[in-house]
Amino acid sequence: MSDNILIKARDLSVHYPLSGGGLFGPKRVVRATEGVNIDIEKGSFFGLVGESGSGKTTLGRALLKAAPITRGTIEYDDGDVTYDISTLDAKQLKDYRSRSQLIFQDPYAALSPRMTVRDIIAEPLEVMGLTSTREETDERVREIAAKCRLNLEHLRRFPHAFSGGQRQRISIARALVSKPKFVVADESVAALDVSIQADVLNLLKEIQEEMGVTFLFISHDLSVVAHVCDHVAVMYLGRLVETAPTKELFAAPRHPYTKALLSAIPSLDPDDRGTAQKLIGEIPSPTNPPPGCKFQTRCPNAIDKCRVDEPKLEHSSAGHEVACHRWQELMDT
């Protein structure tokens, strides 16, 4: 089991210092992620869900060494190399850059307006020095473009000539041209029309099967996650609250937050209205998190213990872990 893990993060915390607070006042920090333990299996499609501000993007960036890691370790092991991401030297970082990539949320902001599509896709190869001649670069670009269903004709145009879905495919081609092992897709379909979303999701799935890429798929859309992911982790206020194989999580959610999220998925049945379990209030500020369980301010089942003790992730069944004091009691209800 352990040799099948690509990314293994332990006690991973990312804190951003806040400016202000005065010279002598206490230093205020945003605890974007706090003590996250996560195992991402090789070749899996790992979903990460949570509402805005829950720290999912920060976690994704930290795994790519694009956010400052305050505490904790990340082990990366793809079979060829083993890195400790939190302490990479310059040479290792350069190598890790070619093994990991990010697909952005907004396809309109992620492509430089003054470069042709060919130049955009070729850029990683040039930066990483993966190809030596222009012909070789062109060959690699054509190959990945074909995989991402882009025509040769498209390569000579500028990004403004493309629709959102096409742009996202260009983004995907750019991320995959260096043949990375690990790709973080940060809300990569959220900005697209529903019909295009399905198209892009299927493309990601195909590519994953063909190239054996491991995806960390960050989303707030549970129906999308249910469609593509093998394993899902739920985040709330910088903490992991529940992680389980997709089927298990959707069939038997343990954490009250997960339950609320699942019941909030809109149903296609017109008779099924208003049964969603509403979450009252906003997600608390990560600069000033509540004591005890971070979800206690909005949890319908919170008891006194929840307001004092912070629950740890507990094993509930195979591959299923949950951070709640009362998950066993709540199972029966």
Added chain:
Amino acid sequence: MAEIEKQGLRAWLMTDTPTSRRHARFAALYAGWLTLKANPMAMVGLAILILLLGMAAFAPLLSPHDPFEQNLIGRLQSMGAEGHILGTDSLGRDLLSRVIYGSRITLYIVALVALIAPIVGLLVGTVAGYTGGIVDAILMRITDIFLAFPRLVLALAFVAALGAGIENAVLAISLTAWPPYARIARAETLTIRNSDYIAAVKLQGAGAFRIITKHIWPLCISSLIVRVTLDMAGVILAAAGLGFLGLGAQPPSPEWGAMISEGRRFILDSWWVATIPGLAIFTVSLGFNLLGDGLRDVLDPKDGDSA
């Protein structure tokens, strides 16, 4: 036959499916040209500047006399006098010829300043904007110091220190002209460097040098070009001002500012001696301004009025 070929070229330029990278660039340029063409004022500006270029290029063919040939008997002849359409100056030199040759000097100054000032500004601005922190603070404070002086006064001081002459005038004007470019380049850099596509390049492992030269410069250049064309009028005026004060081009060179300065003494009796080069300066400045406005609408639609 020619008609078909023309259509073919037009179709080639208008295509949505370019066949090569050069083709794509040409098509983008052509689209910009079509927008510019729809703006009559910009076309007037462009016509003035093409005329200026033609004048400078064919000066020996166009000018009826040698601009340096003196004729003290025929001095201060009025406009329309025989052989001298625009009259003569205090040394009997043909004004038309002098104005035509003067366009060469003006173009020389404008071209050099247009090359030096934006490049210096681009370097300073992008490095300051991208690096941030202490480098940014130091570079921008230096820029502020340059901006704190009135332009002509600073140029005067430089020329006084370096010595009079055209090259030093160019240098002095460039030294006073670069800070606004640095400001613009820095502002552009600040917005660009936080964009997703720069984050993408960083995640590919690119260094600061590559990001600045390959990604930030190309995006800054269009706003700088607009600024250059709008600035050229000011440069021409500064050059003329230096010439007028005797610190730019030296006699007998037919620099327009110096010509006004010479004509000033006779302005009441022979008004045309100072007025003709003045009109030349006015026309060329206007041409640059009109073209600059048009170019801004093409290259930088977000700043122009959308009407």
